[in-house]
Amino acid sequence: MPAEPAVPAAPAVPADPAGAIRASDADRDRIADILREALAEGRLDAEEHSDRIDAVYRAKTVGELEPIVRDLPAGASDARPPRRQPASYTYGPELPDGPTENLVAVFSSSTRKGRWRVGGRTQAFSLFGSIEIDLTEAMFGQRLTVINATSIFGNVEVRVPENISLRGSGTGIFGNFEVDTLEAADPEAPVVVVNGYSVFGNVEAKPKRGKRIADLHDRLRKHLGR
Known part of the structure; x- marks a missing residue:
């Protein structure tokens, strides 16, 4: 019985190169803005907000920033008009x-x-x-x-x-x-x-x-x- 032809292995999926990019001040500021909105809306309490802000300013790469707001509506700050300041x-x-x-x-x-x-x-x-x-x-x-x-x-x-x-x-x-x-x-x-x-x-x-x-x-x- 002839041997079945070998199935070529699927090519390895390379890691997302974007996540390894060094985070800029603008990247950290964008994440901090999302966290501020989450605190104002009651999605985070003050302690959670403080912990996440600390993580933002310790992060070295974009990949380290993304998990900090993964459970938050990241587009919220862009979707609504700017809040008028008193x-x-x-x-x-x-x-x-x-x-x-x-x-x-x-x-x-x-x-x-x-x-x-x-x-x-x-x-x-x-x-x-x-x-x-x-x-x-x-x-x-x-x-x-x-x-x-x-x-x-x-x-x-x-x-x-x-x-x-x-x-x-x-x-x-x-x-x-x-x-x-x-x-x-x-x-x-x-x-x-x-x-x-x-x-x-x-x-x-x-x-x-x-x-x-x-x-x-x-x-x-x-x-x-x-």
């Missing part, structure tokens, strides 16, 4: 925009505080120096503000109003990296994300009790006569 808000677009601000302290100190319009991204680098970033009276030009902090034998301190969201992810190597995670009651409140690392140094981000973003807005309205 007039009391002093910040604007959802995503970081404008140029990156650089703060450098090498055997010196650098301070950014007072009434100023904070940009979407700030790079803070301290080498045997000290950097203070005080956002308690800042005017947010966008909803998401990202601060990348590096401290080597130095110190970087970030202070924010107590009624915004504060998140972060980093590493301390023979040093301290500490972010006091904070979730605002208002899902539309500004979000400050502090990422980075310290080597024999200190990176610290905390809310400043008694300082609220609404306080600044009230003062601005009085100043403008509104």
Whole structure:
């Protein structure tokens, strides 16, 4: 009885190359926007939202981002018209925009505080120096503000109003990296994300009790006569 012809093996399906692409800031911002919508709609509670946001800013590739929103309606933020922001808000677009601000302290100190319009991204680098970033009276030009902090034998301190969201992810190597995670009651409140690392140094981000973003807005309205 003649042998049956061998059936050629099916070609191996290559892994999706798109998933291996390094994630950009825009990719992370897109996922963060989907999570924000899910929190506002009650699909996620505050703890789940915080956990997933942390995963977003730790993700290195597009493939790591996709599972974070796999169980959410990813197109929701694009399908509906933009939500109108109440007039009391002093910040604007959802995503970081404008140029990156650089703060450098090498055997010196650098301070950014007072009434100023904070940009979407700030790079803070301290080498045997000290950097203070005080956002308690800042005017947010966008909803998401990202601060990348590096401290080597130095110190970087970030202070924010107590009624915004504060998140972060980093590493301390023979040093301290500490972010006091904070979730605002208002899902539309500004979000400050502090990422980075310290080597024999200190990176610290905390809310400043008694300082609220609404306080600044009230003062601005009085100043403008509104």
